[in-house]
Amino acid sequence: MKIFTHILATTLGVQALDLHGRDAALAYGFGVAVDIDHALKAPFYLRAVGLRDQRGYYWRSSLQEPVAFLWIAPLCLWLGTAVPLLFFAIHLLMDYSVSFEKMPFYPYSGWVTRGWLVNVPDNLKEAVLFVALLVANVALWMARR
Amino acid sequence: MKKLADTLGRPLVRLLRERLGLSPGQVTWTAFWLSAAAAVAIADRHVGSGLVLMALGQILDGLDGAMARQYQLASEEGHRLDTLLDRAAEILIFLAFAIAELVPLGHALLAIAAVLLLTTVCDRSGLDPGMKRFALYFGAWIPYPTLFAAIFGVNLAAYVVGLLIIDCQFQVRMDQLGGDLDTVASRAVAGEKSYQLSATSHQSPRKPPPDSLPAFNPGTPTADS
Numbered sequence: 506m507k508i509f510t511h512i513l514a515t516t517l518g519v520q521a522l523d524l525h526g527r528d529a530a531l532a533y534g535f536g537v538a539v540d541i542d543h544a545l546k547a548p549f550y551l552r553a554v555g556l557r558d559q560r561g562y563y564w565r566s567s568l569q570e571p572v573a574f575l576w577i578a579p580l581c582l583w584l585g586t587a588v589p590l591l592f593f594a595i596h597l598l599m600d601y602s603v604s605f606e607k608m609p610f611y612p613y614s615g616w617v618t619r620g621w622l623v624n625v626p627d628n629l630k631e632a633v634l635f636v637a638l639l640v641a642n643v644a645l646w647m648a649r650r
Numbered sequence: 651m652k653k654l655a656d657t658l659g660r661p662l663v664r665l666l667r668e669r670l671g672l673s674p675g676q677v678t679w680t681a682f683w684l685s686a687a688a689a690v691a692i693a694d695r696h697v698g699s700g701l702v703l704m705a706l707g708q709i710l711d712g713l714d715g716a717m718a719r720q721y722q723l724a725s726e727e728g729h730r731l732d733t734l735l736d737r738a739a740e741i742l743i744f745l746a747f748a749i750a751e752l753v754p755l756g757h758a759l760l761a762i763a764a765v766l767l768l769t770t771v772c773d774r775s776g777l778d779p780g781m782k783r784f785a786l787y788f789g790a791w792i793p794y795p796t797l798f799a800a801i802f803g804v805n806l807a808a809y810v811v812g813l814l815i816i817d818c819q820f821q822v823r824m825d826q827l828g829g830d831l832d833t834v835a836s837r838a839v840a841g842e843k844s845y846q847l848s849a850t851s852h853q854s855p856r857k858p859p860p861d862s863l864p865a866f867n868p869g870t871p872t873a874d875s
Contacts, residue, residue, distance in 0.1 A: 608835055
């Protein structure tokens with residue numbers, strides 16, 4: 506999923522749960538900023554592909570795969586909040602609806618999956634979700650005013 | 651670090667091996683029992699003597715590997731035993747601090763979890779900051795809950811970075827594989843599995859040599875695409 510869709514989903518969650526301060530920062534950290542691993546893959550992309558636009562490159566890492574629950578769960582226990590777990594799960598659910606290859610448990614397992622709703626075109630899923638989230642955000646914001 | 655430890659520990663290693671006739675495995679077990687004794691002392695609130703026993707255990711723990719290397723006795727099984735008993739010793743010592751009520755049990759358990767998580771990837775990633783029992787020597791100056799927080803944080807962070815290092819290693823393999831990008835992950839995993847199978851049957855190194863894979867060329871799809 507694209508970053509704007511993740512921002513909308515996280516903002517909706519932050520509004521709905523009325524999160525502030527540290528919890529809001531954690532929500533955006535685990536709902537949006539986990540995508541920072543794409544920046545980590547950028548040098549690999551540049552070395553392998555160059556500056557051309559090459560769709561389908563493997564941008565994912567274990568930072569945004571279910572295997573990350575192994576470290577996010579202890580972190581939540583330490584911090585005494587379930588916010589990272591919740592927003593990371595939302596991020597994952599959204600990413601797993603896009604049909605690129607993913608390795609949920611790498612390096613512990615080499616299982617590769619394309620996620621769910623694989624028969625629905627990715628652009629359609631993204632567009633529907635984007636509009637739904639935008640409408641829900643605006644509606645909730647107006648209701649709270 | 652290993653070279654330095656080998657040089658400094660050489661007289662002690664010689665004493666243990668040639669005078670006392672100990673094997674690296676026996677030294678590993680002795681180190682573990684010293685750590686277990688340290689845990690008992692700490693749980694009984696004799697922290698000072700516990701830390702002395704722990705230090706002796708850690709010195710011996712550093713000598714088993716040196717002995718194995720010096721006398722060409724190093725083996726995969728020995729490495730596994732060393733790692734297993736190191737973690738067991740840490741679990742005992744961390745729990746001892748909780749039993750002595752020097753740290754909350756939850757903090758000790760989370761520190762153990764972080765150390766165990768790091769252990770699952772540190773051989774492959776090559777990243778181990780070494781901040782486990784060692785941090786506890788600073789208890790005279792820094793409160794133990796803070797030290798356990800540091801152990802938890804450092805090991806958990808090292809685990810995350812370790813996962814990313816392994817991801818980068820896998821990315822290099824995918825880039826070398828090339829071909830259809832839409833199936834590159836599954837093909838790289840399949841290649842990794844078949845190489846591991848052949849490596850097991852031929853007793854050869856586990857990692858494929860980088861030049862054994864075709865160069866990355868996303869513009870020319872392979873037969874897989």
